[in-house]
Amino acid sequence: MTTPPTPQAPSQRQAPAPQHSPQTAPAGPYTSPIPVRRATLGDAIASEWTKIRSVRSTMWTLGVMIVLLLGIGLLATLAVNTVDSDLGSTPVLSLGFFGVLLGSICVITLGVMTIASEYGTGMIRTTLTACPSRARVLGAKAIVFFLLTFVITTVTTALVAVMQTAFIESAAPSGGDWLRATVGVGLYTATLGLLALAVGALIRHSAGAITIMIGVVLLPLVLAMFMFAESLSDLRLALFQYSIPSQLSALYSTSVADSGPSGWDSLWIMLGVTAVAMICAFVTLDRRDV
Structure with missing residues (x-):
């Protein structure tokens, strides 16, 4: 006959054996498996290219500009063919002027929104x-804005020129006329967008x-038309x-006008004005809070 075990007091019960965790070495400096390098201008260009091509405003503004250039160029061509008029000394490539002038409003809009929309x-x-x-x-x-608008404007104006x-x-047209009406107009329009x-x-x-x-685009010409004094x-x-x-x-x-800038002179003027504006933008962006 066995005797039942006597109950132990709470103080007499054995505490469970502590579980010893393995000792670890003190933590050292963390080293990321991802290679770390200094950011460069190429990284900033890649970032801006991703932003400008992923927003709808870019597609709409440049799409409308292409439609204006091609549409007005086609209408001018059809109008001249319909009336069978003689252009005389007027260069045939000059028929693309009106489409570029209206399309420049789209380039101005995109240039402003490239930075002002972020504010x-x-x-x-x-x-x-x-x-x-x-x-x-x-x-x-x-850089991203200038290259994008220059390429699209130059290609579109070249298509309009070939059609006309x-x-x-x-x-x-001579080779110089072709160069100014395509590459020159593309450079001028893209520089105007940089000014914006x-x-x-x-x-x-x-x-x-x-x-x-x-x-800036329209007011000087409008004011001059009403200066009769x-x-x-x-x-x-x-x-x-x-x-x-x-x-x-x-x-x-x-x-x-009867006189004034001719040939490539207008491009140099626009480059000078835009350079001054960009320097002012650099200075103010660096000194002002966001």
Whole structure:
């Protein structure tokens, strides 16, 4: 006969044996398996290219510009063929001027929105956090925007020029005329868009910057048309000569005014003005808070 075990007091019960965890060495500095390197301008360009091609505004503005260039160029060609008119000394490539002038409004809009829209949405804080170098950010935006608009404008104007020379009987344009009406117009339009980008960086407001740029394009010519006083004749002539429509027409070997920029002169003028505006944009972006 066995005796039942006597109950033990709580204090007499054995505590469970502690489970000893294996000793670990003190943690050292963490080394990421991902290679770390300094950010470069190429990285900023890749980032800006991803942004500009992934937003709808790029597709709509450039799409409308292409439609305007091709549509107005085709309408001008059909109009000349229908009335069977003789262009005389007017270069056949100059028929693309009106489409480019209207299409430049689309380029201006996209140039402003490339940077000003980020201030409106607050995305500029994320951009400058990822890339603290503000000069690099603005430079990457300028490079991506300029190359995109230059390529599209040049290709589209070349298509319009081929269509017009094929369907309209006129004197064959020279090589210089072709170069100015395609590459020259593409460079001028893209540089005008860069000026809009610089104004967008200075104003930081999409609607305000677009309004200013439209005024820069159209207001001098409109003001000159209503300056009838003889005392304002010199100012009127200067506005006619150096207005953007007159500079653009100079690339087509025509001019709104009887004198003023001719040939490639208008491109050098636009490059100078845009360079000054971009320098101001660099300075203000570096000194102002976001």
